[in-house]
Amino acid sequence: MDRYPSEFAFELRTCRWAERAWPPADAGDVDSDRAIVVARQLGTKRRRWDTIVLECDRDGLRKRARFGPERLDSDLLDLVRNAPTEWAYYRDCLPEPDYPWRYVREAIHRADDRGILETRKPGNRIEIRRKWPYPDWLERIVAIENKPDLDASAATALGAQLEYDVAVGLADEVWIATQRTDERIEPVLFEDLPVEAGILALEPETLTAEVAWYPRSLAVDEPGTRILERPDGGRHDGSAARFEYIDPTAKRETRLAIAERAYERGWRSFVDTMRHDCRHFQLHTRDGHQLEPYCVAKGRCQTAAECSGNCGDFEPEPPAWRTRGWPIEGGPGKRCRQLLEDRRRRRRPGLSPLD
Numbered sequence: 373m374d375r376y377p378s379e380f381a382f383e384l385r386t387c388r389w390a391e392r393a394w395p396p397a398d399a400g401d402v403d404s405d406r407a408i409v410v411a412r413q414l415g416t417k418r419r420r421w422d423t424i425v426l427e428c429d430r431d432g433l434r435k436r437a438r439f440g441p442e443r444l445d446s447d448l449l450d451l452v453r454n455a456p457t458e459w460a461y462y463r464d465c466l467p468e469p470d471y472p473w474r475y476v477r478e479a480i481h482r483a484d485d486r487g488i489l490e491t492r493k494p495g496n497r498i499e500i501r502r503k504w505p506y507p508d509w510l511e512r513i514v515a516i517e518n519k520p521d522l523d524a525s526a527a528t529a530l531g532a533q534l535e536y537d538v539a540v541g542l543a544d545e546v547w548i549a550t551q552r553t554d555e556r557i558e559p560v561l562f563e564d565l566p567v568e569a570g571i572l573a574l575e576p577e578t579l580t581a582e583v584a585w586y587p588r589s590l591a592v593d594e595p596g597t598r599i600l601e602r603p604d605g606g607r608h609d610g611s612a613a614r615f616e617y618i619d620p621t622a623k624r625e626t627r628l629a630i631a632e633r634a635y636e637r638g639w640r641s642f643v644d645t646m647r648h649d650c651r652h653f654q655l656h657t658r659d660g661h662q663l664e665p666y667c668v669a670k671g672r673c674q675t676a677a678e679c680s681g682n683c684g685d686f687e688p689e690p691p692a693w694r695t696r697g698w699p700i701e702g703g704p705g706k707r708c709r710q711l712l713e714d715r716r717r718r719r720r721p722g723l724s725p726l727d
């Protein structure tokens with residue numbers, strides 16, 4: 373079987389498959405009635421995952437939409453979760469922050485501008501009132517690493533990353549998605565990977581997938597262990613690994629922050645980091661639906677790294693394109709962005725479509 377042209381193109385297919393088919397049909401007791409939000413290239417400062425699947429409570433996800441398509445950062449989350457149902461002076465109702473109150477006031481103004489918090493100012497004091505309760509919308513986070521062609525050296529590097537994920541326990545499950553082969557036993561099963569990670573054999577053209585190895589649920593509600601340093605493994609290296617604990621409250625907050633970013637970005641945001649203002653940039657349709665970036669100059673799906681200001685083939689779209697028949701300002705590049713944004717919104721129940 374031919375190997376897939378690039379990891380980036382494979383990653384987009386994994387996202388598309390997850391959006392259509394998660395959870396895998398044979399993945400045991402996973403609740404298939406949950407709503408799914410898929411995003412890519414998100415995580416923490418230390419670890420970024422290729423694909424993220426949020427399994428969400430359907431009603432909660434719809435209620436989350438009342439707060440708008442943009443993420444709520446930690447300051448806004450503090451506000452909407454602690455704002456009272458009756459008017460109150462903000463310092464009386466919010467928990468004492470571990471930073472100056474003026475930052476809280478800034479967050480109140482931002483929340484007011486976004487229409488997600490009620491504020492009034494009788495005299496000198498800002499009073500706030502909750503508009504809606506912030507819903508409990510996130511149920512599980514699934515992290516997927518995409519490796520269409522997992523050879524031994526890629527498996528070694530990936531193995532260390534997955535061990536880190538298992539020790540920290542920030543995601544409920546970690547998976548590797550690899551391209552299905554014609555072998556009776558998928559070769560990836562012979563690699564030295566943590567047994568807790570699931571393995572998905574994906575056929576990217578037909579978007580069919582089989583579970584080659586089932587994952588174990590990770591202990592997201594228990595303290596995690598962050599591996600800071602490992603012994604290098606030499607013959608005379610008797611040193612111990614260095615690590616630190618992460619408490620469950622910090623993990624809960626980090627999970628919600630990741631989920632909020634995933635809600636905002638989705639997986640079609642690849643266009644934001646590509647040169648969609650280049651005359652060679654197009655979106656091609658795969659399987660009658662998926663919009664995939666395509667470079668006319670290269671004659672194929674370009675990677676996000678290629679499609680940058682450094683690309684030798686870059687040519688700006690001619691100004692005339694921006695006035696000839698395109699239904700919105702800005703020409704074809706902008707139109708591509710709007711198409712993708714429109715699809716992202718359709719996957720967020722409760723958000724109104726773009727005008």
Ligand code: SF4
Nearest residue numbers: 650653667679683685
């Ligand atoms: S020519 Fe370069 S910048 Fe233009 S679409 Fe192709 S890869 Fe992107």
